[in-house]
Amino acid sequence: MSGKIIDNVTRSSGTIAPTTGGLSWESAVITASTVTVEGNRGYYINTTSNACTVTLPSAASIGDQIILVDYARNFATNNLIIDSNGNKFQGEADTFTVDYTTNAQSISIVFSDATKGWIPVSDDAVTEAPVAPPTQRGIFGFGSDGSAAINKTNLVSSSGVVATDTDGVGTARSALAATNFGGDKAIFAYGTSSNLSNLVSNSGVVASDTSGVGTARAGSAAAPYGEDKAIFGYGTSVSVTNLVSNLGVISTDVSGVGTARGYLGAASYGEDKVIFAYGYASDYSSLKNLVNNSGTVAADVTGVGTARAGVAAVSYGGDKAVFAYGNNNSNLSVSNLVNNVGVVASDVSGVGTARYRLSATSFGGDKGIFAYGYTSSVVSMSNLVNNLGVIAADVTGVGTAQWLAGGATFSFSA
Numbered sequence: 001m002s003g004k005i006i007d008n009v010t011r012s013s014g015t016i017a018p019t020t021g022g023l024s025w026e027s028a029v030i031t032a033s034t035v036t037v038e039g040n041r042g043y044y045i046n047t048t049s050n051a052c053t054v055t056l057p058s059a060a061s062i063g064d065q066i067i068l069v070d071y072a073r074n075f076a077t078n079n080l081i082i083d084s085n086g087n088k089f090q091g092e093a094d095t096f097t098v099d100y101t102t103n104a105q106s107i108s109i110v111f112s113d114a115t116k117g118w119i120p121v122s123d124d125a126v127t128e129a130p131v132a133p134p135t136q137r138g139i140f141g142f143g144s145d146g147s148a149a150i151n152k153t154n155l156v157s158s159s160g161v162v163a164t165d166t167d168g169v170g171t172a173r174s175a176l177a178a179t180n181f182g183g184d185k186a187i188f189a190y191g192t193s194s195n196l197s198n199l200v201s202n203s204g205v206v207a208s209d210t211s212g213v214g215t216a217r218a219g220s221a222a223a224p225y226g227e228d229k230a231i232f233g234y235g236t237s238v239s240v241t242n243l244v245s246n247l248g249v250i251s252t253d254v255s256g257v258g259t260a261r262g263y264l265g266a267a268s269y270g271e272d273k274v275i276f277a278y279g280y281a282s283d284y285s286s287l288k289n290l291v292n293n294s295g296t297v298a299a300d301v302t303g304v305g306t307a308r309a310g311v312a313a314v315s316y317g318g319d320k321a322v323f324a325y326g327n328n329n330s331n332l333s334v335s336n337l338v339n340n341v342g343v344v345a346s347d348v349s350g351v352g353t354a355r356y357r358l359s360a361t362s363f364g365g366d367k368g369i370f371a372y373g374y375t376s377s378v379v380s381m382s383n384l385v386n387n388l389g390v391i392a393a394d395v396t397g398v399g400t401a402q403w404l405a406g407g408a409t410f411s412f413s414a
Helices: none
Strands: 024-026 034-036 041-045 052-055 065-070 080-083 098-100 105-111 118-125 137-141 153-156 177-181 185-189 197-200 221-225 229-235 238-244 265-269 273-277 288-291 312-316 320-327 331-338 359-363 367-371 382-385 406-410
Touching: 041 052, 065 118, 137 197, 137 359, 177 229, 177 359, 185 406, 221 273, 221 312, 229 273, 229 288, 265 320, 273 331, 312 367, 320 367
Parallel strands: 024 041, 034 052, 041 065, 052 080, 177 221, 177 406, 221 265, 265 312, 312 359, 359 406
Antiparallel strands: 065 105, 080 098, 105 118, 137 153, 137 406, 177 185, 185 197, 221 229, 229 238, 265 273, 273 288, 312 320, 320 331, 359 367, 367 382
């Protein structure tokens, strides 16, 4: 087996012409919904956008080999379907359906004879996808000191210690959101009458403003999905979402996703998915909307815990999340855990000082921190969250008292 990638000629029929020699690899990744393949070739099949039916050669010889590889780890969503094209497959007639439905599967088949036809010699799945190390540090930024918007930031160490203020980073604004992206970086975006964004490097340095990205709005929320991308969603009177690439580029608005509401929370769960929950529309809300690992937002689910707005949310334990605090005409100190399949648990009360419009970020790989907010005035207290989702008592005196700030995790290094 040479393993050499050789350019191939694609016929107008969609059949990929063979080359001579041992098994060679088709240089072009297959993205079409149908393809006819040749013996003694390997193919990368990308089913991100659609299932793919692979038609095997009708004239096969003993020992012919074909390898089919799940290029995008997506066979479970969009299947690989094999049409044996008149020959048998494992001794079964061509009328039988042959589907491969496991992500990261690689299938190697060999033609035996007319009795058994094509026989898989391996159909293994690489079940463990490469996983980035957990992020270790966090950042709070922007917001309001109770009288005016600010552009201060505060870094959070891998042990949950909040640093003193850093001044003068980007345009001062409040009621914005922030999220991790690209594995080890972060982004702040939106805010009152603003669609500005600011990238944060993996060393915690905030970049200058980037303007004009999506609908300007206050009270949105954001979280990472799909291991290296992110989503901003909702805001006062809007239900738009904006996806963020793994390079920190924010896409244009996607509208009409769930009920428009502001001052909700968002966090990752299940390692690569997102949950939006709570907020205020014409009244306080307990709605939730789940987001899959492709960034698609699901319809509203109602009745999850106490309806409230001004809530914050953070991931913990590697695959779970917690929503906490908020206001529904009274300040609240309730929290709601979210398991790794996105189910929100009932209220847990009495967790730290009741307050709302606070911020949160993960730190230390599997823990979280809630910070700042408003009681009868802005506060600078924080509450750590351990890797079991237990919220600790108040810690006071952390940077400038503020509310309406954003928080996000960054950095693979402690």
